Ligand code: FAD
């Protein structure tokens with residue numbers, strides 16, 4: 172905000188910049204100096220925020236006009252027309268619709284490259300001697316240093332670490348454009364192949380690291396998608412990378428925004444599986460023998476970031492099969508991540524990650540340790556044995572996974588694409604289930620005691 176204020180002033184705009192504890196106090200200051208002013212504001216995507224501000228403004232004798240939010244590619248009207256009266260939504264259909272409507276990554280009426288979706292070419296794991304590209308760093312200027320000092324002093328006990336002399340998150344438009352250029356030139360070519368991979372000691376891999384800049388409005392969604400498509404058209408990046416990136420922005424980002432908009436306030440409180448456990452201590456301390464969880468929590472603590480698969484298949488998946496209250500998990504994601512805003516965090520955590528409602532996906536993203544083992548090198552260095560489901564040092568994911576399927580059978584058995592999983596459930600005998608339940612109970616106790 173401070174950099175944006177300065178950039179606007181440099182461009183010749185008159186800017187009134189107010190520092191206050193609350194919006195109400197800020198508006199008091201503003202209206203004392205400029206009574207009766209009509210304000211114009213881009214409609215904030217978080218539920219109820221625009222209306223709350225309108226009330227605060229009206230109480231001070233002003234008026235507020237909300238205009239379309241241009242930090243998104245598609246408008247509420249476009250989504251509402253596409254979705255009609257539906258109350259559950261599927262991303263893939265929306266994604267294709269947007270590409271058809273906008274012409275993004277299209278050759279005439281056909282998707283570029285011939286396929287709509289190259290998901291099955293996004294699942295490679297890198298070879299042992301591969302190392303990811305360097306992450307661009309931005310030297311903090313005086314303004315940023317002041318904010319770092321303010322945060323240190325004001326929130327001494329806040330969870331997370333603060334970088335002292337360098338920062339990977341762009342805070343100006345110029346830095347954001349540098350980050351985008353770096354992504355397109357350096358990271359995008361391998362982004363697609365390794366999109367779902369996890370590698371010990373590597374927090375960024377080839378991900379764009381652009382979500383915070385896009386959510387803040389330092390970059391536009393169309394701009395980043397066009398930059399990726401241009402790289403494909405020039406022959407500088409393969410289709411599985413470019414389509415994968417376009418799908419995340421044009422498909423998922425727009426989709427979560429609209430589904431959130433149409434599903435609130437119920438979405439935030441949803442808990443269709445009646446999950447009530449507290450988060451395991453390890454989410455706060457990072458101290459755990461589970462190598463995958465320790466890595467993922469460490470990335471969030473150190474960088475305010477974990478990439479998509481760590482968010483979905485480690486942090487959310489483990490909480491889901493452990494039985495964590497979706498609202499508690501949602502709070503943890505809100506406080507831990509640099510790109511967190513209610514409109515995007517809540518649908519991803521409560522909808523996609525916790526399967527607390529089926530508005531966003533037709534099945535839970537639940538898996539055993541097998542998935543982690545397939546997509547990462549974490550299991551090789553772990554104290555737990557990924558090959559074991561029960562007994563001493565068995566991978567905690569395994570017993571929890573089967574226990575989760577069994578416990579939630581009445582909701583899950585009939586849901587789309589769960590048939591194969593339940594054919595495995597049906598093959599287990601009573602003795603096996605007793606051992607699974609015992610191990611799952613033990614794992615939850617270890618989680619509560621901070622001893623996982
Ligand atoms: P890349 O992997 O490079 O992807 C490119 C861009 O696509 C991202 O920058 C982002 O703008 C967009 N994108 C990709 N997936 C999603 C998605 N599911 N929803 C919305 N946008 C998406 N994203 C946030 O911006 N804020 C959050 O608080 C957030 N919380 C999440 C919580 C969970 C449990 C899950 C599963 C996903 C969450 N995401 C969130 C979505 C996604 O994980 C992040 O956008 C992405 O990891 C950001 O890193 P990146 O910029 O390197 O992304």
Ligand code: SF4
Pocket residue numbers: 460461462463464539540541543544549550551553554555556557566567568
């Ligand atoms: Fe995670 Fe289990 Fe693999 Fe350990 S063995 S890294 S706990 S999935």
